[in-house]
Amino acid sequence: MNLHEKKIPIIKIHDYLIVPIQVDMHDKLAIQLQSQILEEIAKTRAKGVLIDISVLEMVDSFIGRMLSGMASMAAIMDTSVVIVGMQPAVAITLVELGLEMPGVDTALNMEKGMEMLERRLKSRKTDSF
Amino acid sequence: MLEFPYNTDCDLLGKFKIDTEYDIVTVRQVIRQYAKDMGMGIVDQTRITTAVSELFRNMYNYAGGGEVLIERGEVESHNALIVTCMDQGPGIENLELAMSDGFTSGQGMGYGLPGTKRLVDRFEIQSVLNEGTTVRIMKWK
Ligand SMILES: Nc1ncnc2c1ncn2[C@@H]1O[C@H](COP(=O)(O)OP(=O)(O)OP(=O)(O)O)[C@@H](O)[C@H]1O
Ligand SMILES: [Mg+2]
Numbered sequence: 001m002n003l004h005e006k007k008i009p010i011i012k013i014h015d016y017l018i019v020p021i022q023v024d025m026h027d028k029l030a031i032q033l034q035s036q037i038l039e040e041i042a043k044t045r046a047k048g049v050l051i052d053i054s055v056l057e058m059v060d061s062f063i064g065r066m067l068s069g070m071a072s073m074a075a076i077m078d079t080s081v082v083i084v085g086m087q088p089a090v091a092i093t094l095v096e097l098g099l100e101m102p103g104v105d106t107a108l109n110m111e112k113g114m115e116m117l118e119r120r121l122k123s124r125k126t127d128s129f
Numbered sequence: 130m131l132e133f134p135y136n137t138d139c140d141l142l143g144k145f146k147i148d149t150e151y152d153i154v155t156v157r158q159v160i161r162q163y164a165k166d167m168g169m170g171i172v173d174q175t176r177i178t179t180a181v182s183e184l185f186r187n188m189y190n191y192a193g194g195g196e197v198l199i200e201r202g203e204v205e206s207h208n209a210l211i212v213t214c215m216d217q218g219p220g221i222e223n224l225e226l227a228m229s230d231g232f233t234s235g236q237g238m239g240y241g242l243p244g245t246k247r248l249v250d251r252f253e254i255q256s257v258l259n260e261g262t263t264v265r266i267m268k269w270k
Contacts, residue, residue: 025154026154027186028150057178058178058182060183062186065237088172089171089174089175090175092172092175093172093176093179096176096244096247097244097245097248099238
């Protein structure tokens with residue numbers, strides 16, 4: 001497959017967007033994905049976003065920054081982002097690199113991530129009474 | 130171009146150019162494969178791949194690209210994967226500052242160089258203003 005032409009799908013299920021990142025992203029693709037997700041949040045009024053990075057073999061400072069930037073932008077739009085399935089080796093490397101991803105929540109897998117979002121939605125609903 | 134004094138005999142595994150952001154992805158994948166072939170574990174594979182990705186992006190962002198040399202050799206009785214990144218960009222004015230956590234001259238977070246150093250077993254950097262920058266890193270198997 002041509003590296004230049006890969007596109008990452010965004011899937012909507014109920015109130016959530018699911019983004020399975022299946023390729024080693026180059027910078028333009030990462031930036032494109034970021035704005036694509038934000039547009040999709042605005043369009044669908046999704047309450048939460050699950051970004052599955054379980055096949056990503058590395059996250060460098062660029063992708064890390066993209067993920068945390070997206071989480072804070074989504075927060076402004078009242079949407080939560082959960083990063084799902086980060087490989088242990090990737091997590092270790094991120095810590096050693098010194099990259100803290102402020103505002104980024106992580107979950108072990110899709111199911112746990114979904115539970116996290118549901119819990120958050122519920123607590124938000126009770127808050128507003 | 131700057132050169133490090135060679136302290137060892139190395140086999141040249143490959144030589145690549147980093148001209149575009151696609152090259153960053155392609156060449157970091159090549160290096161992961163070499164790390165794998167040498168028998169490095171998954172965490173070390175991830176460390177070296179992430180480290181070179183930071184160095185490639187620095188070359189691409191600040192020097193308009195550069196060259197990469199991949200070697201394998203015995204260093205201090207270690208089986209080493211050696212990656213040298215050379216560019217002919219503007220050079221780094223203050224190396225000490227550039228190597229400190231959180232320093233960036235641009236929009237970065239300033240963890241590329243100091244973070245890379247933490248991910249590898251050897252980290253050497255030379256830079257001359259208006260001539261360029263060379264970074265050599267090594268990872269032991
Ligand atoms: N190859 C290079 N040529 C010229 N200047 C460089 C080069 N590499 C790094 N620098 C300088 O050193 C600074 C620190 O680099 P470092 O990679 O640590 O952080 P960054 O690139 O600014 O941010 P990050 O890597 O976290 O995105 C850069 O901001 C830049 O000014
Ligand atoms: Mg950098």
